[in-house]
Amino acid sequence: xxxxxxxxxxxxxxxxxxxxxxxxxxxxxxxxxxxxxxxxxxxxxxxxxxxxxxxxxxxxxxxxxxxxxxxxxxxxxxxxxxxxxxxxxxxxxxxxxxxxxxxxxxxxxxxxxxxxxxxxxxxxxxxxxxxxxxxxxxxxxxxxxxxxxxxxxxxxxxxxxxxxxxxxxxxxxxxxxxxxxxxxxxxxxxxxxxxxxxxxxxxxxxxxxxxxxxxxxxxxxxxxxxxxxxxxxxxxxxxxxxxxxxxxxxxxxxxxxxxxxx
Numbered sequence: 389x390x391x392x393x394x395x396x397x398x399x400x401x402x403x404x405x406x407x408x409x410x411x412x413x414x415x416x417x418x419x420x421x422x423x424x425x426x427x428x429x430x431x432x433x434x435x436x437x438x439x440x441x442x443x444x445x446x447x448x449x450x451x452x453x454x455x456x457x458x459x460x461x462x463x464x465x466x467x468x469x470x471x472x473x474x475x476x477x478x479x480x481x482x483x484x485x486x487x488x489x490x491x492x493x494x495x496x497x498x499x500x501x502x503x504x505x506x507x508x509x510x511x512x513x514x515x516x517x518x519x520x521x522x523x524x525x526x527x528x529x530x531x532x533x534x535x536x537x538x539x540x541x542x543x544x545x546x547x548x549x550x551x552x553x554x555x556x557x558x559x560x561x562x563x564x565x566x567x568x569x570x571x572x573x574x575x576x577x578x579x580x581x582x583x584x585x586x587x588x589x590x591x592x593x594x595x596x597x598x599x600x601x602x603x604x605x606x607x608x609x610x611x612x613x614x615x616x617x618x619x620x621x622x623x624x625x626x627x628x629x630x631x632x633x634x635x636x637x638x639x640x641x642x643x644x645x646x647x648x649x650x
Contacts, residue, residue: 391422392649394425395617396648399617400650402450410631412628412630413443413444414630414631415551415614415621416443416447416520417445417446418616418621419612420444420612423610423612424439424448427516427547428484429455435513436513436515437484438502438515438518440496441495441523442477443490443628448485476490493527495523496528497528497535500532503515503541504541516546516547521566522554524571525554525566533605534575536577542578542605544605544606545605547608548610549584549610550611551612554628555625578602578606579606582611590608593608615627617644
């Protein structure tokens with residue numbers, strides 16, 4: 389596969405950061421790293437990006453390191469005292485991280501504001517935001533969504549990482565499937581669904597969406613697997629929280645070597 393090596397290498401970097409810090413939030417980073425590759429590896433100079441699901445910070449840091457936005461020496465400071473790379477993104481130093489995120493429900497309002505500012509200034513570029521499906525339970529998400537529809541922000545492109553798990557169970561069992569295509573279509577978004585681990589499919593969807601200037605904000609629902617690439621983590625809620633033992637870390641690296649040829 390065209391992107392298989394990169395997908396595997398960035399998964400190894402994510403695991404390395406978590407093992408070094410003995411930290412959790414591994415599964416959510418593995419579910420969305422392919423989405424971030426499709427956005428940030430191929431972004432245009434005038435595009436902006438906000439990771440609203442800030443608990444997946446290691447995925448953000450690894451792709452920004454890959455494209456040269458974060459230096460190698462900074463990666464070694466992850467989760468340590470005085471770091472610029474804390475457990476959730478902080479707007480401390482890097483232009484590619486314009487806002488602190490992690491308190492869920494804030495990313496879409498921020499990205500909608502950026503898209504509105506671009507419209508007012510006649511500026512080019514797309515305002516991208518990556519949300520979790522659990523985050524669509526948040527009231528601020530819907531305020532941001534209705535603002536985007538009312539202001540015809542067709543330069544806003546929302547990705548939802550739909551891995552169907554949130555902090556306390558299956559997303560559908562908490563408040564229902566608020567990340568369903570019919571919900572977003574009903575309030576006025578243009579919606580597509582794709583495989584969130586197929587980068588070519590996401591690039592094709594991006595091209596269609598960003599080229600369609602019809603006054604509708606855009607939403608791509610990326611169907612994913614929490615913990616993707618590590619069999620013992622896949623679709624397991626506990627890997628939202630747990631750190632890895634040495635044996636689990638080595639097992640994960642071996643699994644990536646087999647499945648991604650890296």
